[in-house]
Amino acid sequence: MRRFVAAFTISLTMTAAAEAQNTPCGGDFGRFVQSLKAEAVKRGYDRATIESFFAGVRQDRGVLAADRRQGIFKTTFTDFSRRLISQYRLDRGRELARKHDALFDAIERQYGVPRGILLAFLAFETDFGAVQGDFNTRDALVTLAHDCRRPEIFRPQVFAALELHRRGDFPTDTTGAWAGEIGMVQMLPRDILERGVDGDGDGHVRLKTSLADALFSGANMLREFGWRPNEPWLEEVSVPADLPWHETGLNHPKPVSEWARMGVKPRSGRFEGANLKAAILLPQGRKGPAFLAYPNFSTLFEWNMSMVYVTTAAYFATRLEGAPIYNPGNPDPGLSDAEMRLLQQKLAARGHDVGGIDGILGEKTREAVQIEQRRLGLPADAWPTRELLNRL
Known part of the structure; x- marks a missing residue:
């Protein structure tokens, strides 16, 4: 699967953004x-390396075609979770956990x-690690830097790849995902x-061939x-029918003890983070699955910005x-996709920042939906329905 471009999640410095401009x-x-070659000269690279x-x-x-084709999200x-989480992946993940137990223990320590x-x-x-992508990484990065959609993100990656090449760790035939990510966990050059x-301990960082790296x-x-x-x-919970739905969502964290007083219960056993703050995450509204999202959940958006991807990955990790x-x-x-785009247009017309009219239910669209649901007297669970669309 070609994942949502990880480059969206890279924290760029102000200097890098200025250089791109x-x-x-x-x-x-x-x-x-x-122009890239000329800038490389200014950065001090010798002509032969360039x-x-x-x-x-x-x-x-x-x-470019892959960049514009991300309908899976x-x-x-x-x-999405049923598509990505197979019995094979569960079995293989558990097998690797046992086989490399010492490695995982060292990483966790x-x-x-x-x-x-x-x-x-x-x-x-x-x-x-079986499907790491067959796009030429250098060509992908230069192509995306040339494309005017996000040059401030990809241009710095070109020079990071150049630096890896100078060190002998980036052959120009290196392959990976369409957005320039390399290796088993798909990291960008920078x-x-x-x-x-x-x-x-071999003196190199080789993400394509070394599981430890x-x-x-x-x-x-x-x-x-x-x-x-x-x-x-992430922890699955059950929620009461009278929960104040407008208080759910990632932007409304509360102490877990407070959620407990409001009737939220762990699916089994005790709360895993009883002394922490957490938010109620309802991926498909109050009638669907319910989770407590702890602070660590939010860090996963630095790896990937897709809400459905991150929620699925976080849940799969709990299964493992x-x-x-x-x-x-x-x-x-x-x-539907057309209805979601229409909803986003209506929300944007009312002054909400939905992050773009793309048909994807991201966190900004969810927050706008919740605000409008509450204004209209609907259960404000951030799950867009046809009733909301019609009311708007």
């Missing part, structure tokens, strides 16, 4: 490449990131430079994103750690 995107591709890196670079139309949580989380991303990103870890690097990246050791991330299958409930039908 100094050279325009678009126009003739050959002249654009020459020519070696850019030799044969080409614009990849397949990358418009599916519901239940559909050093970074505090549990094996379930790392295995979930390893499964979804590359099917445990992340490899800044957060890559030599997990197997991939897992250590992924854990290090999550820690820098703010992962809190020894804390849960022993949680039961979630209760799907009986949620109200969701909107």
